[in-house]
Each structure stands twice: as structure tokens, then as C-alpha cells.
Amino acid sequence: MIALNDAKVRSLKTPGRHFDGGGLYLEVKPTGARYWRLKYRFGGKEKLLALGVYPEVGLKDARERRDDARRVLAGGADPGELRKAAKVQAEHEAGNTLQTVAADWLKHQAATWAPVTLAAIESSFKADVYPEIGGRPMAQIKPREVVAVVKAIEARGAAEAAARVLQRIRAVYRFAVVHGRIESNPMLDLKPSELLKPRQVRHRAAMTDKALPVFLVALDAYAGDVTTLAALRLLMLTAVRPGELRGARWDEIDTEAAVWRIPGERMKMKAPHVVPLSRQALEVIAGMRAISGSRDLVFPSPYYPGKALSENTLNGALTRMGYKGEHTAHGFRALFSTVANECGHDPDVIERQLAHVERNEVRAAYHRSEYLDARARLLQWWADYLDGRKGGKVVGIARKVAV
Numbered sequence: 001m002i003a004l005n006d007a008k009v010r011s012l013k014t015p016g017r018h019f020d021g022g023g024l025y026l027e028v029k030p031t032g033a034r035y036w037r038l039k040y041r042f043g044g045k046e047k048l049l050a051l052g053v054y055p056e057v058g059l060k061d062a063r064e065r066r067d068d069a070r071r072v073l074a075g076g077a078d079p080g081e082l083r084k085a086a087k088v089q090a091e092h093e094a095g096n097t098l099q100t101v102a103a104d105w106l107k108h109q110a111a112t113w114a115p116v117t118l119a120a121i122e123s124s125f126k127a128d129v130y131p132e133i134g135g136r137p138m139a140q141i142k143p144r145e146v147v148a149v150v151k152a153i154e155a156r157g158a159a160e161a162a163a164r165v166l167q168r169i170r171a172v173y174r175f176a177v178v179h180g181r182i183e184s185n186p187m188l189d190l191k192p193s194e195l196l197k198p199r200q201v202r203h204r205a206a207m208t209d210k211a212l213p214v215f216l217v218a219l220d221a222y223a224g225d226v227t228t229l230a231a232l233r234l235l236m237l238t239a240v241r242p243g244e245l246r247g248a249r250w251d252e253i254d255t256e257a258a259v260w261r262i263p264g265e266r267m268k269m270k271a272p273h274v275v276p277l278s279r280q281a282l283e284v285i286a287g288m289r290a291i292s293g294s295r296d297l298v299f300p301s302p303y304y305p306g307k308a309l310s311e312n313t314l315n316g317a318l319t320r321m322g323y324k325g326e327h328t329a330h331g332f333r334a335l336f337s338t339v340a341n342e343c344g345h346d347p348d349v350i351e352r353q354l355a356h357v358e359r360n361e362v363r364a365a366y367h368r369s370e371y372l373d374a375r376a377r378l379l380q381w382w383a384d385y386l387d388g389r390k391g392g393k394v395v396g397i398a399r400k401v402a403v
Contacts, residue, residue, distance in 0.1 A: 009034075009059050024066040026054060036062040038069055042078045049080050096181045098141060098172065099125075099134035105175040114265070124165055128153055138173065139182045143190055154196055163192040206331030207323070209339050209389070216390040218321045228317050230288050231299045231309055235329060237281040237383050239336040239353060241268060242329040246308040248298040250289075255282060258376070273355045276376035278383035336382060343385075349374045 004020040012018055012028055019025040023039040036051035051057065051065040069079040102125055110118050125134070132149050133141055146169055153162035169187060176182045207215055222229050235245050244262055253260050260275040267273050277285070285298070292300050301307045314329040333354060340350045349371045 004059060006059055009054065020059070020063070020066075022066055022070065024051070024062060026062075036065070038066050038079075040069065040073060040079075042073065042080075047078070047080055049083070096138055096176070097135050098138050098169075099130050101138055101176050101181050102129070102134070102172045104179075105172045108175065112270075121168060124161065124168070128161075128165055129169065138176055141186075143186055146187060146190060147195060150190075150195060159196055162196055166190060166192050166195065206334035206338075207327040209335070209342075211326075212335075212386070212389040213392050215321075215323070215327070216386065220390075222317065222321060224317055224320065225302045225313075227288070227291060227299055227302055228309065228313055230284050230291075231314060232317060232329070234281055234284045235314070236332045236336075236386065237278055237284065238275050238379065239333050239382075240273075240275060240355075241333065242311045242314060243268075244273075246299060246311065246314075249296050250293065250298055251296075253277075253285060253298070255285060258282060259372075267355060269355060271355075274372060275353075276372060276379050278376075278380045280383040280387070281379070339385070340378065340382065345378055345381075346374065349378055353378060 004018060004026065009018075009026060012026065012034070013032070015028050015030045017025045017027050017037075025037055025039065027035045027037050029035070034054040036054060036057055038049040038051055040047055040049065049069055051062050051069075054062075057065075072079040072082060106118065106122060106125075113121070129149060132152075133145055136145075146166070149169075150162045150166045153165055170185075170190060173182070173185045173187045177185050219229070219232065222232075231245060235242060238245070238260070240262070244266055247266050248260070248262075252262060255277070258277045260277055262273045262275065264270050264272045288298055292298060295305065297308050299309045301309050301313070311329055318324070318327055318329065337350055337354060341347060352371045353375045
């Protein structure tokens with residue numbers, strides 16, 4: 001058999017198979033179309049493998065593809081089946097880009113997040129991840145490419161956001177492995193602590209016990225909005241988070257039982273929280289009932305009655321009282337925790353009042369109680385303590401208070 005050459009291939013017009021050697025031939029169709037084929041045997045059966053269309057694939061390239069297929073055969077595999085598998089894999093990867101799988105992960109997780117949290121996470125992906133690597137198949141993305149995305153976020157001074165984005169990308173990859181979207185997770189070794197520069201943790205500003213007498217006098221003298229003043233008072237008396245207080249609703253408060261039941265969807269840890277109400281807290285609530293008792297929210301915005309007070313409103317009031325940079329609305333929790341612990345109260349009762357999650361699983365198993373009676377005594381002690389500090393009275397720090 002005479003092998004083909006470039007000139008002969010260009011001039012071939014006769015329909016049929018024109019062989020080159022090693023099973024390679026050019027098939028000319030009656031329409032004039034020309035296709036490279038490889039005839040081979042595997043498992044005792046004759047098979048054909050398409051190697052391309054002439055002239056897009058020339059004679060030299062066709063011979064190279066034939067030789068590659070022959071090497072596969074020599075290794076004991078079927079080049080046709082390998083090609084089919086590669087095509088299936090390519091189609092699978094094309095349908096599992098990072099953006100596609102991240103969208104499925106977000107949908108899967110949505111029920112566990114507040115709408116505002118879901119929106120923030122989606123926004124971070126759209127702003128920083130999708131434009132860079134969102135359209136790429138997850139299986140083809142290298143760890144260094146994710147590192148580049150995260151480092152770019154850090155470089156603009158958003159180190160905390162960079163760490164969160166990295167954690168979310170890792171979570172998407174875990175989700176992809178679990179659901180068969182990729183075979184393995186190449187991002188397992190990417191850890192924020194090893195990639196990002198150490199950050200100095202800045203705690204929210206909070207006053208000290210020593211500053212309490214002056215602050216309490218200033219609070220009494222505050223001439224601003226009465227709703228804002230009442231919110232600050234109840235925030236201090238209950239040690240809840242500002243967001244939990246701002247969203248307080250009248251149907252959550254039971255003045256007869258002297259408790260405030262905050263539903264799980266409004267809590268940071270998504271677990272319901274019962275807050276005992278001291279005598280002084282009930283007085284604040286009674287004062288607000290005359291103002292907002294006909295509405296759903298206990299502390300409506302003075303500007304937009306259908307909406308809750310904003311945290312900026314609370315912090316703005318503290319600023320006007322002269323405490324900018326020295327104290328924030330969230331700082332009341334730190335003040336309560338510090339004073340109660342130093343005065344000898346049971347740490348478990350204090351932590352439960354703060355609605356903190358016990359990180360030690362063994363310890364948590366023994367401390368599932370709500371400690372309601374103990375917390376009621378604790379918060380009444382705290383309210384009385386604040387009344388005393390207004391007059392400059394100091395409670396003995398070393399004294400253990402019975403709860």
C-alpha cells in the first residue's frame with residue numbers, strides 16, 4: 001500500500017477510503033467532505049475512531065493522533081472508550097462551574113441563614129469570586145487561583161472579608177464533593193491563618209465600672225428622644241445584643257411572668273432566649289407601652305415608625321452624651337459580664353444570660369438548664385447594682401452573691 005502524502009491528500013476526490021498506514025485512512029464522501037478515521041481492533045472486535053476533518057486536521061496531525069491511539073492500545077486500553085469518558089467528564093465539568101455549584105450551595109444553606117446573611121454572602125461571591133473564577137469548572141481551579149482571589153481582597157484592607165470568602169469557597173468545595181460534583185477537594189489545605197496576615201482583634205468599646213456613676217447621671221439627664229433613652233436603659237438592664245433589643249415586639253413580652261421571650265430567628269445563635277425582667281426593666285417597659293403599645297415594635301424608629309430603631313441611633317445618642325470611642329451599645333454586655341464575674345456570680349449563669357454557646361461539649365452536656373430563677377436573681381441584682389452606682393455606691397468585688 002502506498003502511503004498518502006500532502007499533495008495526494010489535497011487532490012483526492014474519489015469517494016471511498018484512502019489508506020495511509022497503521023489503520024489510518026481518509027474517507028472521502030460523495031459530497032466532497034473528507035474525514036480521518038483509524039481502524040483498529042480491541043477485545044477481538046473491529047472499531048473505528050474519528051481523528052478529525054480535513055483540511056482542519058492535516059496529514060501530519062492525523063498521523064500523530066493515530067500514533068497516540070496506538071500507544072493507548074499498546075497499554076491495554078481502548079482509545080475510543082477513553083475518548084467517550086473524556087467527553088462525559090468535560091460535559092460534567094462544564095455543568096459544574098464554581099458559580100453553578102455555589103448557587104446550589106447557597107440554596108441548600110438558605111434555610112439556616114437570615115435573609116440579610118444570605119444576601120451578604122451572595123454579594124461577596126458576585127463582587128469578588130465570580131468575576132475571577134466563577135465561570136471555571138471547579139475541578140480545573142487550582143488552589144493558587146483561590147489564593148489570588150483571597151489575597152486581592154486582603155490587599156484592599158478587608159482582611160476579615162478575605163477570611164470569610166476563603167471559608168465560603170472551602171465550604172462550596174466540601175458541598176461539591178459530598179454531592180458528587182467533583183471527585184476530591186483541592187482546597188483542604190487552604191487555611192486563613194496560614195494565608196492571611198495576622199489581624200489585631202478590636203473589641204467594641206465598653207466603659208468600665210469606675211465610669212458608671214458619671215454615665216448613669218448623664219443617662220438620666222439625656223434630653224433626646226424618649227424611645228432611644230428607654231432602649232438604652234433596657235439594653236443595659238438585660239445585657240441582650242442591640243439587634244435583639246431593637247427588634248423587640250410586644251407579643252414577646254409577658255409582664256405578668258416578668259419575662260421576655262426572644263424567638264430563635266432573632267437570636268445570633270438561632271436558639272430561643274428567655275430574658276428575666278427585673279423590677280426596673282418592667283418600669284422601662286411600662287413607660288414604653290404608653291408610647292408604642294398599639295404597635296408591633298416596642299422600640300419603633302422616631303422617624304420611620306414601621307421600622308425598628310437603628311444601632312446607629314443608639315450609638316449616636318451615646319456620642320451626644322460624650323462617649324464616642326469610649327462606649328457602644330454593644331458594650332453594655334461586656335460591662336455586665338465584667339462586673340458580674342468580678343462580683344463572684346456563677347459564670348455559667350452569666351454566660352447563659354448572655355446567650356453564649358458553650359464551646360466545651362462535655363461542659364455543655366451538664367449545663368443545658370436555662371437557669372431562669374438564677375438569672376432572674378442575677379438581673380435583679382444587676383439592676384439594683386446600677387441604681388446603687390448612680391449614687392456612687394461600690395459593691396464589694398470579692399463578695400460572692402448567692403444565686
